[in-house]
Amino acid sequence: VTKSMVAPLDADEASLVRALQSGEAEAFASLVRTHAARLLTVARRFLGSEEDARDALQDTFVAAFKSIGGFEGKSRLYTWLYRILINVCLARLRTKQRRREGLIDDVLPRFLADGHQAHPAQDWSDPPDAPAQRRETRELIRQAIDQLPEDYRTVLLLRDIEELDTNEAARVLEVTAGVVKTRLHRARQALRTILDPHFRGGSL
Amino acid sequence: MTCRDFLDFLLDYESGDLTEAERKIFDAHLAECPACVSYLKTYRQTIVLSKAAFCDQQPLPADVPEELVQAILAVRSGRTEQSG
Numbered sequence: 262v263t264k265s266m267v268a269p270l271d272a273d274e275a276s277l278v279r280a281l282q283s284g285e286a287e288a289f290a291s292l293v294r295t296h297a298a299r300l301l302t303v304a305r306r307f308l309g310s311e312e313d314a315r316d317a318l319q320d321t322f323v324a325a326f327k328s329i330g331g332f333e334g335k336s337r338l339y340t341w342l343y344r345i346l347i348n349v350c351l352a353r354l355r356t357k358q359r360r361r362e363g364l365i366d367d368v369l370p371r372f373l374a375d376g377h378q379a380h381p382a383q384d385w386s387d388p389p390d391a392p393a394q395r396r397e398t399r400e401l402i403r404q405a406i407d408q409l410p411e412d413y414r415t416v417l418l419l420r421d422i423e424e425l426d427t428n429e430a431a432r433v434l435e436v437t438a439g440v441v442k443t444r445l446h447r448a449r450q451a452l453r454t455i456l457d458p459h460f461r462g463g464s465l
Numbered sequence: 466m467t468c469r470d471f472l473d474f475l476l477d478y479e480s481g482d483l484t485e486a487e488r489k490i491f492d493a494h495l496a497e498c499p500a501c502v503s504y505l506k507t508y509r510q511t512i513v514l515s516k517a518a519f520c521d522q523q524p525l526p527a528d529v530p531e532e533l534v535q536a537i538l539a540v541r542s543g544r545t546e547q548s549g
Contacts, residue, residue, distance in 0.1 A: 286538075286542070289538060289541055290534070290538055293534050293537050293538060294526075294529075294534060297529040297533070297534065297537075298524035298525060298526050298528050298529050299524040301524065301528055301529055302522055302523070302524040302528070305522070306519060306522070315533055318529075318533070318537070319533070319536065319537050319540065322537045322540075322541075323537070323540050323541070326540075326541045370469075370472050370504075372467075372468065372469045375467070376467025376468055376469040376470065377467065377468050377469075377500075378468045378472070378500045378501070378504065381499075381500035381503070382500050382501070382503040382504035382507055383500075383503050384503050384506060384507065385506075385507050385510055394517075396521070398518075399517065399518045399519075399520075399521060402514050402515060402517075402518035403518050403519070406515060406518070417515065421512055421515050421516060422515065422516060422519055442476055442480075445476065446475065446476040449476075449508060449511055449512060449515075450472070450508070452511050452515060453504075453507055453508055453511040456511060456514065457507070460507070460510075
């Protein structure tokens with residue numbers, strides 16, 4: 262969680278919260294217009310389809326409208342909405358059972374009996390930021406992330422893309438910090454394996 | 466230390482969660498194992514690449530059409546009418 266996300270409410274936000282809590286229609290419109298685009302971007306990353314992302318956005322605001330009375334101002338409004346959205350997205354993913362139990366073992370490193378790497382890693386040829394500037398490369402990486410089993414993809418998104426810390430991710434996912442660490446490591450290793458043939462030897 | 470150990474505990478190495486003594490064992494392995502040097506490098510590049518893969522997905526207000534804003538707000542007023 263970045264510093265700006267935990268900073269106390271400024272005067273404008275505090276007065277918006279008061280207006281929301283007293284049920285002023287204008288305030289709700291302002292809340293939606295201010296935060297919807299940023300939240301929708303996050304929902305798209307988790308859910309993929311535009312329709313699902315919009316539904317999740319709507320569910321998020323509906324949940325927020327219901328619980329604004331209990332908002333204590335301990336976080337910024339965006340942070341509060343963001344947490345609701347992540348939970349809404351995770352709940353939707355659970356009902357979809359999207360490759361939850363996928364086989365991650367196939368894309369984890371393999372070892373010889375003596376503990377050496379079975380397929381010794383080699384350097385990738387391009388510097389990492391150069392290929393990522395190309396649209397097709399970004400698409401390739403997003404598709405590779407999409408191939409990860411759901412439990413691993415979710416952790417990778419929360420930790421490396423959304424940049425939640427280990428404890429925050431653990432809380433959102435309702436698992437231990439240790440589980441988050443293990444899944445993150447395996448997700449990164451699996452992603453590395455999937456990307457390896459594309460970046461080895463300068464094919465990009 | 467084997468490559469397997471190195472790769473298994475790489476996240477702790479990267480997060481700085483190892484003791485000084487443990488770190489020295491990792492570094493000693495790196496000094497003699499080019500495959501693990503490459504693995505570490507490409508593991509780090511994987512993280513950089515996955516972050517960069519989403520950098521063009523910046524939120525645009527136009528992404529949220531007015532109909533969607535109104536639909537969201539309508540749910541709230543609908544709820545108020547029902548309850549009030």
